[in-house]
Amino acid sequence: MTYFLPETDPVLTAARGLALTHPDAIAVHDAPLYLTARSPHPGRRVALVSGGGSGHEPLHTGLLGRGGLDAVCPGQVFASPHNRQIYEASLATAKRDGVLLIVKNYTGDVINFQIAVERLRHDGIPVATVLVDDDLATDIADSATGRRGTAATVVVEKLLGAAADRGATLEELAALGSRIVSRSRSLAVAARAQTSPTTGEPAFDLPAGILDYGVGIHGERGIRTMVRPPVGTLVRQMTDELLAALPPGPDELLALVNGLGATTSLELHSISTLLVDALGERGVRTALVVPGTYTSALDMAGFSLTLTRLEEGWTDLWAAPTDTPLSFPKHVIAVDSGAPSPAPVAAPPLAxxxxxxxxxxxxxxxxxxxxxxxxxxxxxxxxxxxxxxxxxxxxxxxxxxxxxxxxxxxxxxxxxxxxxxxxxxxxxxxxxxxxxxxxxxxxxxxxxxx
Known part of the structure; x- marks a missing residue:
């Protein structure tokens, strides 16, 4: 076994460890398990609640606090939280205008969050949902469930956290969240599957030099396998597919370069440069580039790219202050889009x-x-x-x-x-x-x- 996890209650133990690291900011409730922000912004009219299966950290828990989420409901590894977790976390944090639930589009998550919605409405608490479905690989006509929810969840939670701190209403937050989702697409590749905590073996086998293209964050197989190209070629291919899937609008993007668990910062920062260069070559301006591991898949060796076409005011929301375990690069970058490279200097003939x-x-x-x-x-x-x-x-x-x-x-x-x-x-x-x-x-x- 490659993981160093306790034999009993690993998710609860990890939640307590996070609270030990941030004792003034995070509280853990263990029956049922959920985490809350100790000092939410006083100007909030609506609580933001999210969650999902564990194994994707720092997703959700890393955005808990001012400028982020009011409560997080972690399920077991790769399993959705049950509806009582979501219901009680929402009850504990609901504001005067109610609760907004941020849900990744997976069957278990959708069912349990929707049951929690019905229970909250029965109690007279205003509630709405934002469904994140950004995964381009599952954007196919015969899909029964639609696109999966992946790393764009980070963008949704960060922008909505800032808007909630500004006093946005439930209707405004739900509309903004849906707008962010509609303008975001993600695509992931992997060179090695995650290790199963149960068997200690890779969830699926990939031969050396082969990539799984369009892989999911739970180890769902991609839309195809491919011989591994040079990373610059791979990034350009992913960039073209993502740009083609985005809705039309101003050519100003947020680019999230996300590690899937076993991808180093050295790789992610290199991929960021290649991505910004590829976008510039296509005449697209990258306003914000965000490299790091934000939505992992245990120890999968791979990365995802998320592009969000920005609207007016969204860069200000991204730059808004946070007090969460995760920090984000906030400065708008200056990039010469499509600037021609200097011509190579001809080599002099050898004497x-x-x-x-x-x-x-x-x-x-x-x-x-x-x-x-x-x-x-x-x-x-x-x-x-x-x-x-x-x-x-x-x-x-x-x-x-x-x-x-x-x-x-x-x-x-x-x-x-x-x-x-x-x-x-x-x-x-x-x-x-x-x-x-x-x-x-x-x-x-x-x-x-x-």
Missing amino acids: DDRQGSRAVLDRYALIVTQVRDNLTKLDQLVGDGDFGDNLAGGVRRAGRRADETGVEGTAALADVFLNEVGGTSGPLFGLLFQHLAAVSPADGQPPSLT
């Missing part, structure tokens, strides 16, 4: 006396490519395993440097490794190549012994 030295560089590059994997394995026995990639990357850059500047091959190796390649090997090889360059003849032939 005849440099051809031999370039041949040495090319031969060395070939050898490094052939032995890279073995070097990595050897380094993993005693260190972090970066030696093969470090060496190969430096040699590739040296080849480009020689092409762009016309500098001889060994000198290019010395310059790149000494000034650009880190780790232990970079500077050591840089010094070696520097000395070799000083004694190597320009024609690449061995030095004379006379």
